[in-house]
Amino acid sequence: DGIKAIKVDDAPLPKSKNLDVISEYEKAESKRNASFVVVGHVDAGKSTLMGRLLLDLGVVDQRTIQKYRKEAESIGKSSFALAWVLDQRSEERSRGVTIDIATNKFDTDSTSFTILDAPGHRDFIPNMIAGASQADFAILVVDATTGAFEAGLKGQTREHSLLLRSMGVSRIIVAINKLDTVAWSQERFDEISQQVSGFLSATGFQLKNVSYVPVSGLHGDNLVNKSADPAAAWYSGNTLIEELESSEPMARALTKPLRMTISEVFRSSQSPLTISGRIEAGSLQAGDAVLVQPSGEKAYIKSLELDAEPVDWAVAGQNVVIHLSNIDPIHVRVGDIICDPKQPIACIDTFTVKVLAFDILMPMQVDVHRGRLHAAGQITEIPALLDKVRGTVLKKKPKIVKPGSVARIVVRMGNKVPLEVGQRVVLRSGGDTVAAGLLE
Numbered sequence: 001d002g003i004k005a006i007k008v009d010d011a012p013l014p015k016s017k018n019l020d021v022i023s024e025y026e027k028a029e030s031k032r033n034a035s036f037v038v039v040g041h042v043d044a045g046k047s048t049l050m051g052r053l054l055l056d057l058g059v060v061d062q063r064t065i066q067k068y069r070k071e072a073e074s075i076g077k078s079s080f081a082l083a084w085v086l087d088q089r090s091e092e093r094s095r096g097v098t099i100d101i102a103t104n105k106f107d108t109d110s111t112s113f114t115i116l117d118a119p120g121h122r123d124f125i126p127n128m129i130a131g132a133s134q135a136d137f138a139i140l141v142v143d144a145t146t147g148a149f150e151a152g153l154k155g156q157t158r159e160h161s162l163l164l165r166s167m168g169v170s171r172i173i174v175a176i177n178k179l180d181t182v183a184w185s186q187e188r189f190d191e192i193s194q195q196v197s198g199f200l201s202a203t204g205f206q207l208k209n210v211s212y213v214p215v216s217g218l219h220g221d222n223l224v225n226k227s228a229d230p231a232a233a234w235y236s237g238n239t240l241i242e243e244l245e246s247s248e249p250m251a252r253a254l255t256k257p258l259r260m261t262i263s264e265v266f267r268s269s270q271s272p273l274t275i276s277g278r279i280e281a282g283s284l285q286a287g288d289a290v291l292v293q294p295s296g297e298k299a300y301i302k303s304l305e306l307d308a309e310p311v312d313w314a315v316a317g318q319n320v321v322i323h324l325s326n327i328d329p330i331h332v333r334v335g336d337i338i339c340d341p342k343q344p345i346a347c348i349d350t351f352t353v354k355v356l357a358f359d360i361l362m363p364m365q366v367d368v369h370r371g372r373l374h375a376a377g378q379i380t381e382i383p384a385l386l387d388k389v390r391g392t393v394l395k396k397k398p399k400i401v402k403p404g405s406v407a408r409i410v411v412r413m414g415n416k417v418p419l420e421v422g423q424r425v426v427l428r429s430g431g432d433t434v435a436a437g438l439l440e
């Protein structure tokens with residue numbers, strides 16, 4: 001004994017400029033910020049589409065693409081070059097340690113966009129949950145190739161749509177992709193749009209928030225530039241980028257108490273304890289005291305960064321890097337919540353949640369996910385089966401809940417976790433998403 005393994009940071013408290021952050025934010029001539037996820041069945045063409053979009057917007061230069069094309073050709077997969085734009089960039093980022101939900105940014109005249117990555121493989125659902133819980137809207141990519149759309153609908157297309165809905169994303173742009181493979185058939189486009197409308201409205205999306213764009217990610221048709229193919233002349237609607245620009249981001253909860261889930265904890269040149277994440281509600285500034293939950297320990301904000309630039313303050317909706325002081329790093333973990341010490345989030349071990357069931361629910365073990373936060377728990381009670389639209393009670397204490405039904409359930413976790421009313425959680429079991437919904 002006698003040796004302290006970890007030294008608590010007991011530096012002098014950082015100074016605050018005591019700024020009125022909300023009015024600073026209103027004064028700052030900031031561009032509109034919007035973030036979106038890209039979802040869809042594996043091989044629907046998500047990576048290719050986003051790579052091509054970035055190329056056509058001039059975010060990636062021709063030289064880089066040429067380099068990828070050469071490398072891709074050398075392994076006999078020339079079509080992979082576009083997809084590598086996203087993959088390569090995320091690899092670079094993971095070495096440079098920024099934010100763990102791999103993000104790609106691009107700007108148009110009106111908007112600064114963030115692409116939240118969401119790979120389509122099964123194992124990536126928890127990643128997608130983290131992404132969707134931060135997204136203003138989604139691009140759902142479906143493959144128009146004969147047979148592929150139908151397979152996708154049975155596969156991840158449906159699960160992803162359910163997840164988007166239960167994570168609170170309401171605006172969807174459906175990119176009906178690979179139309180080059182069906183000679184730009186308007187009939188095929190109409191047929192797929194109708195089927196997608198059918199299942200999106202059954203999932204609870206309002207169709208006025210859903211739009212459809214016929215595209216070819218591989219050839220760059222209707223992404224930034226209108227298709228030059230005469231066979232595509234029947235389409236006179238918006239390009240994908242026009243749809244993105246005309247989508248309204250969700251209202252930011254600026255005046256609510258501070259809430260931010262830590263998505264990464266690391267050492268940086270500025271500080272031995274640096275965290276990153278997206279501010280979900282409220283605002284913060286250098287010098288602020290914050291509370292870390294569930295540890296209940298206080299820390300101070302030494303300094304902060306937005307897009308690798310030092311700044312004095314940040315608000316809800318922004319992804320920030322924060323250098324903390326005056327706290328022992330053992331109290332700070334990925335998935336923890338940074339909050340306002342005067343209005344902290346409580347740590348609870350039991351909660352009631354109104355869920356949409358994706359699978360059969362009954363008293364059973366479940367993993368609770370909220371962004372980066374995971375906890376083991378179990379469904380202990382099912383107080384009611386609810387009407388999907390009105391939320392009224394259909395049946396009290398059902399024994400089970402069938403897939404596609406809405407129910408009120410009680411979940412108990414093995415330990416106390418920071419959670420509060422109004423937050424969205426996803427329940428998984430054996431690697432599958434079984435339900436998602438809103439805490440009551």
Ligand code: GDP
Binds near residue numbers: 120180
């Ligand atoms: P992801 O799994 O959804 O990210 O799909 P990828 O972007 O990796 O694409 C899967 C395959 O579809 C690749 O071989 C692509 O070259 C091909 N592909 C993607 N978009 C198109 C398209 O618009 N037209 C055609 N013909 N092929 C495409």
